Amino acid sequence: EQPNLNKNDSLHNRKILIVYLSRTNNTKVVAELIHKNVGGDLVALELQNPYPENYQKIVAQVQQENENNTLPTLKTEIDSIEKYDVIFLGFPTWGMQLPPPMKSFLSQYDFGGKTIVPFNTNAGYGLGSTIQTIKTLAPKSNILKEYSTKGGIERDGILFVMKGDKVIEVKSEVNKWLKSIGF
Numbered sequence: 333e334q335p336n337l338n339k340n341d342s343l344h345n346r347k348i349l350i351v352y353l354s355r356t357n358n359t360k361v362v363a364e365l366i367h368k369n370v371g372g373d374l375v376a377l378e379l380q381n382p383y384p385e386n387y388q389k390i391v392a393q394v395q396q397e398n399e400n401n402t403l404p405t406l407k408t409e410i411d412s413i414e415k416y417d418v419i420f421l422g423f424p425t426w427g428m429q430l431p432p433p434m435k436s437f438l439s440q441y442d443f444g445g446k447t448i449v450p451f452n453t454n455a456g457y458g459l460g461s462t463i464q465t466i467k468t469l470a471p472k473s474n475i476l477k478e479y480s481t482k483g484g485i486e487r488d489g490i491l492f493v494m495k496g497d498k499v500i501e502v503k504s505e506v507n508k509w510l511k512s513i514g515f
């Protein structure tokens with residue numbers, strides 16, 4: 333079992349960063365719900381060279397980056413990662429893996445002694461190897477239990493789903509999850 337945040341560690345003393353990657357805004361909505369709950373700094377991960385709009389093209393590019401272990405260059409820079417105690421990491425599942433920009437992010441900073449809290453949306457196939465990759469790339473961090481929910485299915489032309497009943501459900505799930513991990 334993964335440990336929760338130390339209950340003695342006052343909420344007020346934890347400096348929180350929420351970093352997320354989102355192409356069709358589903359993960360972005362989850363990030364914003366978390367932000368409303370826990371506060372802190374909210375940062376969207378952006379690439380120096382953005383991915384193609386076309387779905388087949390991005391799938392092909394991501395597959396190639398995964399095969400070649402290419403880490404795309406980020407445009408986003410975090411001022412000083414040292415000042416944060418807790419880092420929420422939001423990402424879609426891409427090719428059943430952690431998206432390459434998140435691999436870039438984790439490879440670029442030192443997460444030793446920090447708490448990482450993953451959250452995810454996917455087309456219904458789950459988290460794949462994403463959590464294992466976070467463990468590998470941030471080996472000295474304390475990784476809490478993730479939140480994951482079904483998002484869009486871009487392959488089938490279903491892009492944004494975080495509205496109506498779905499967003500109400502996600503909001504309630506996120507609240508419960510945050511409570512369960514000590515927020």
Ligand SMILES: Cc1cc2nc3c(=O)[nH]c(=O)nc-3n(C[C@H](O)[C@H](O)[C@H](O)COP(=O)(O)O)c2cc1C
Pocket residue numbers: 353354355356357358359360390391394423424425426427428429453454455456457458482483484485486491
């Ligand atoms: C390049 C690419 C690859 C994807 N691969 C998967 C996958 O392997 N498994 C899955 O369940 N969903 C996959 N999806 C669907 C996304 O995970 C899903 O639509 C997610 O909600 C998108 O989040 P976003 O709106 O924040 O970008 C993929 C989407 C893209 C664009």
